[in-house]
Amino acid sequence: MAGRVLVTDIARFAVNDGPGFRTNVFLKGCPLACAWCHNPETIAPQPEIYWKRRLCAQCGRCMDACPEGAVFPPVDPLEAMSEGSRYHKIDRSRCTGCMACVQACPYGALEIVGRPMSVREILDEVERDRAFYMNSNGGMTLSGGEPTMHPEFCIELLEEAASRSIHTCLDTNGFCAPDLFESIVKRAGIVLFDLKHLDQAPLEKLTGADSRLILGNLERIAARKTEIWVRIPVIPGFNDDLEFHQRASAYLSRLGESIRRVDLLPFHNWCQDKYSWLGIDWVYRDTEALEPSFLEVHAEWYRRRGLKVTIGGSGFEAAQEGQAA
Ligand code: SF4
Ligand code: SF4
Structure with missing residues (x-):
């Protein structure tokens, strides 16, 4: 098998x-x-994570759930717009793929791929x-x-x-x-x-x-x-x-x-x-x-x-x- x-x-x-x-x-x-x-x-x-910006409410629960500090903190939407709308980011070099953030997201903005x-x-x-x-x-x-x-x-x-x-x-x-x-x-x-x-x-x-x-x-x-x-x-x-x-x-x-x-x-x-x-x-x-x-x-x-x-x-x-x- x-x-x-x-x-x-x-x-x-x-x-x-x-x-x-x-x-x-x-x-x-x-x-x-x-x-x-x-x-x-x-x-x-390996498994990866999709982050869908249009579904993200910037609630920050993924950041709280991440044991590796791999999720950047959400920032104010207006501030984010001035930064080119990059108001959420996963540092994939620090991510271990535990998927705690995906489980924590209440808006379906994070998705496991694989x-x-x-x-x-x-x-x-x-x-x-x-x-x-x-x-x-x-x-x-x-x-x-x-x-x-x-x-x-x-x-x-x-x-x-x-x-x-x-x-x-x-x-x-x-x-x-x-x-x-x-x-x-x-x-x-x-x-x-x-x-x-x-x-x-x-x-x-x-x-x-x-x-x-x-x-x-x-x-x-x-x-x-x-x-x-x-x-x-x-x-x-x-x-x-x-x-x-x-x-x-x-x-x-x-x-x-x-x-x-x-x-x-x-x-x-x-x-x-x-x-x-x-x-x-x-x-x-x-x-x-x-x-x-x-x-x-x-x-x-x-x-x-x-x-x-x-x-x-x-x-x-x-x-x-x-x-x-
Ligand atoms: S999968 Fe785990 S380590 Fe990677 S960003 Fe999500 S919570 Fe952090
Ligand atoms: S938990 Fe989901 S909705 Fe909240 S900031 Fe993270 S990705 Fe966005």
């Missing part, structure tokens, strides 16, 4: 993370730290959507964070899902020891593989990752005839230039039939609130979202190479093709 891992969310009726309706299970913890990350609450492996769950507890929740899978060729998508950070848990969850006849997708950044990676991947129905860049320098600068490990894993599982949907988050100033997509399309077309499709995922900033709730100053805070239409030219490179490409990653077309087959 693989015990329990922290889950940040189980999102129902997702339509962009594999075929049909998906139930997305987000495991907490990631070995990378992508500067644009759209799920910042999944990066740290719920320990077992394989069985997750699947019992996933099972509630079974009827929607049957009508859409859907299933469960295991995401994060990086699910392969919890290898034993992943294997058990994917095997148990298969034994319950639940289709699975594994959403991964590929940053995992090769043998371990293969043993996890072979248990998933489809691998959703995040390709962020081909070059080491920009990849390391913005994610901390080693491109050789990631590309090596992609090439290895492609050679094993795994069904792979490559997902490219298109980030302004990082990989939104046409030259990158010209090279990426050539590279992916060389990997053969295992690459069933390429999803171009335009950068968005809907996650700004999460950064604010976690007390993180997000470097992309003032960056404009990319319009899907901006990527039509980029998509053309993949089409020219004979690759199926989407902008946004809807899985419904693929589900219908599966039903027709």
Whole structure:
């Protein structure tokens, strides 16, 4: 038994993370730290606290409850406004995660991020959507964070899902020891593989990752005839230039039939609130979202190479093709 891992969310009726309706299970913890990350609450492996400023009444009970003196005292709202509305702050370097402040808050302004769950507890929740899978060729998508950070848990969850006849997708950044990676991947129905860049320098600068490990894993599982949907988050100033997509399309077309499709995922900033709730100053805070239409030219490179490409990653077309087959 693989015990329990922290889950940040189980999102129902997702339509962009594999075929049909998906139930997305987000495991907490990631070995990378992508500067644009759209799920910042999944990066740290330990439980964290959201502080929602708009719900905070500045009553100060969290400060009284904290045994570490990690909560800054609330101050007068007018004074706070002159300080840029930073009228409550957790010093996260002093926080031990005891969650006494969360229990003490009477207004729901503090929230624990990361719920320990077992394989069985997750699947019992996933099972509630079974009827929607049957009508859409859907299933469960295991995401994060990086699910392969919890290898034993992943294997058990994917095997148990298969034994319950639940289709699975594994959403991964590929940053995992090769043998371990293969043993996890072979248990998933489809691998959703995040390709962020081909070059080491920009990849390391913005994610901390080693491109050789990631590309090596992609090439290895492609050679094993795994069904792979490559997902490219298109980030302004990082990989939104046409030259990158010209090279990426050539590279992916060389990997053969295992690459069933390429999803171009335009950068968005809907996650700004999460950064604010976690007390993180997000470097992309003032960056404009990319319009899907901006990527039509980029998509053309993949089409020219004979690759199926989407902008946004809807899985419904693929589900219908599966039903027709
Ligand atoms: S979790 Fe515990 S240590 Fe951290 S801020 Fe809250 S009360 Fe303080
Ligand atoms: S206990 Fe809740 S409402 Fe009161 S100051 Fe702390 S976060 Fe704000």
